[in-house]
Amino acid sequence: MREDYKWRYGFFLGCVIPNRYPMIEISIRNVFDHLGAELLDLPGASCCPAPGVFRAFHIPTWFVIAARNISIAEELGVSPITGCNGCYGTLRDAWYELEHDYDKKKEVNEYLAKIGRKYSGTFEPKHIVQALYLDMGLDYLKDFIKLKFTDLKVGVHYGCHIVKPSEKRPWNGEYEAPQFLDEIVEITGAKSIDYKDKYMCCGAGGAVRTAVKEVAADFTREKLVNMRDAGVDIILDICPFCHLQLDLGQVEVNNFYADIIGEPFNIPVIYITQLLGVAFGMDPNLLGLVKNHNLSGVSPFISVDPFLKIVKEQLI
Amino acid sequence: MSENVEKYIKRKVYKSTNSRIAQKFVDAGLEKIRACINCGTCTGSCPSGRRTAYRTRSAIRRALTGDETVLQDIDIWLCSTCYYCYERCPRDIPVTDMIIKLRNIAVEEGYILDSHFGLANDIFYATGHGVPANGEANKKWRDLRESYGLPPLPPTVHSYPEAVKECQELMNAVGFKKLLDNAAKLKKERAKTEEKK
Numbered sequence: 001m002r003e004d005y006k007w008r009y010g011f012f013l014g015c016v017i018p019n020r021y022p023m024i025e026i027s028i029r030n031v032f033d034h035l036g037a038e039l040l041d042l043p044g045a046s047c048c049p050a051p052g053v054f055r056a057f058h059i060p061t062w063f064v065i066a067a068r069n070i071s072i073a074e075e076l077g078v079s080p081i082t083g084c085n086g087c088y089g090t091l092r093d094a095w096y097e098l099e100h101d102y103d104k105k106k107e108v109n110e111y112l113a114k115i116g117r118k119y120s121g122t123f124e125p126k127h128i129v130q131a132l133y134l135d136m137g138l139d140y141l142k143d144f145i146k147l148k149f150t151d152l153k154v155g156v157h158y159g160c161h162i163v164k165p166s167e168k169r170p171w172n173g174e175y176e177a178p179q180f181l182d183e184i185v186e187i188t189g190a191k192s193i194d195y196k197d198k199y200m201c202c203g204a205g206g207a208v209r210t211a212v213k214e215v216a217a218d219f220t221r222e223k224l225v226n227m228r229d230a231g232v233d234i235i236l237d238i239c240p241f242c243h244l245q246l247d248l249g250q251v252e253v254n255n256f257y258a259d260i261i262g263e264p265f266n267i268p269v270i271y272i273t274q275l276l277g278v279a280f281g282m283d284p285n286l287l288g289l290v291k292n293h294n295l296s297g298v299s300p301f302i303s304v305d306p307f308l309k310i311v312k313e314q315l316i
Numbered sequence: 317m318s319e320n321v322e323k324y325i326k327r328k329v330y331k332s333t334n335s336r337i338a339q340k341f342v343d344a345g346l347e348k349i350r351a352c353i354n355c356g357t358c359t360g361s362c363p364s365g366r367r368t369a370y371r372t373r374s375a376i377r378r379a380l381t382g383d384e385t386v387l388q389d390i391d392i393w394l395c396s397t398c399y400y401c402y403e404r405c406p407r408d409i410p411v412t413d414m415i416i417k418l419r420n421i422a423v424e425e426g427y428i429l430d431s432h433f434g435l436a437n438d439i440f441y442a443t444g445h446g447v448p449a450n451g452e453a454n455k456k457w458r459d460l461r462e463s464y465g466l467p468p469l470p471p472t473v474h475s476y477p478e479a480v481k482e483c484q485e486l487m488n489a490v491g492f493k494k495l496l497d498n499a500a501k502l503k504k505e506r507a508k509t510e511e512k513k
Contacts, residue, residue: 018470019449022461041471044479046444056419061492164399206397293463
């Protein structure tokens with residue numbers, strides 16, 4: 001371990017972060033390194049598997065594949081850490097349930113033995129926000145703030161599985177109106193704006209997006225209308241699937257619901273480590289905020305340039 | 317729940333039924349639903365029910381009474397697993413988890429949407445990822461990764477072919493592949509019967 005590293009985690013990438021929103025991956029890697037937290041790769045990790053689809057198809061498969069993923073981090077002697085609420089839901093729920101069910105744990109290990117692996121459950125799966133807020137703490141983060149926003153209104157979107165099921169999460173049972181993410185956002189000088197049904201789901205999860213895209217987009221429409229009514233400059237989230245739904249989802253909402261939304265939506269969607277990174281004075285290139293390609297049909301589907309403009313006006 | 321209460325619940329609800337699927341509901345622990353007092357907090361908390369015909373309380377009720385048609389409706393697939401019903405249920409019924417179990421039984425009975433089947437069989441089983449970046453069709457995503465200074469493929473199953481085999485071996489052993497093959501077979505048979513009608 002590099003001497004100035006204070007924490008060490010196994011970076012569980014999942015699917016959407018590396019394969020659709022690599023700007024989130026690069027921002028997590030660079031911000032955690034900046035904060036003195038080492039992120040080890042988890043070689044050969046797979047889909048978590050997604051809690052709304054694959055668990056809904058076959059719970060036993062969900063258990064063994066999740067346990068395999070956790071076992072890769074265990075081999076390295078670290079907690080798996082994820083930037084995705086879905087992966088967090090799977091890894092943390094599977095871990096919690098296996099630690100409370102001896103027979104299940106034994107059965108899962110019988111399967112893992114077939115591929116020469118073992119799950120022990122020694123290391124608690126974490127979300128990057130859990131590491132930021134509980135392992136590092138607000139005071140530690142505040143020391144890294146170099147520049148503060150003077151006027152940035154943020155629509156904070158928590159997502160669901162970061163706080164629920166609450167008995168399997170580290171937030172003391174709070175799920176109706178948690179504040180930890182707003183507190184992190186506000187150390188950058190930005191203002192977290194209250195909006196109607198702030199804690200509502202984005203609509204993507206639980207296999208809904210794959211089942212009926214229009215239903216997922218209707219959840220998103222409601223959220224977007226509420227955020228726009230409150231006057232947000234940006235949407236901030238902590239999950240790549242919410243991110244996809246709030247980013248690509250704006251294009252879909254503009255399409256499906258053009259007749260009822262009035263003006264089309266065009267709100268930049270920013271991931272928590274991207275916001276923190278700019279306030280830490282880090283180069284936006286290291287945070288995946290600058291486009292360096294001519295590819296078409298790739299993320300982000302809503303330009304983040306208006307956010308970069310605010311960064312330049314207020315921070316640089 | 318105490319053992320006595322569970323016994324009482326099973327006797328009360330399923331004593332007279334010989335439905336194979338109702339038995340599956342019991343085996344999956346769905347009899348916990350018996351504690352339901354029909355207050356409707358689940359339906360009232362459901363963001364999906366606000367815009368679709370999905371009614372959580374109704375789905376739960378149908379499962380409780382052994383009504384198999386609950387498995388055939390798309391409704392149970394419109395739950396986004398936001399867990400509000402689970403958190404707010406005054407009877408501590410793990411509602412969302414019950415919906416997940418209902419879905420497991422639906423898949424077993426061959427009630428799985430084509431889009432979900434493709435995702436499970438052609439993507440997850442084949443690659444180990446639910447959203448992959450390999451193959452010709454995904455070249456733009458690998459290029460996008462490279463534009464941010466990342467290797468074209470992440471250090472996941474995508475970079476370790478033997479890890480894909482490990483996952484498949486596990487999925488075979490635990491019965492996932494068999495489940496999918498059977499679901500496909502049942503779907504086909506059902507489609508044929510429909511055609512004849």
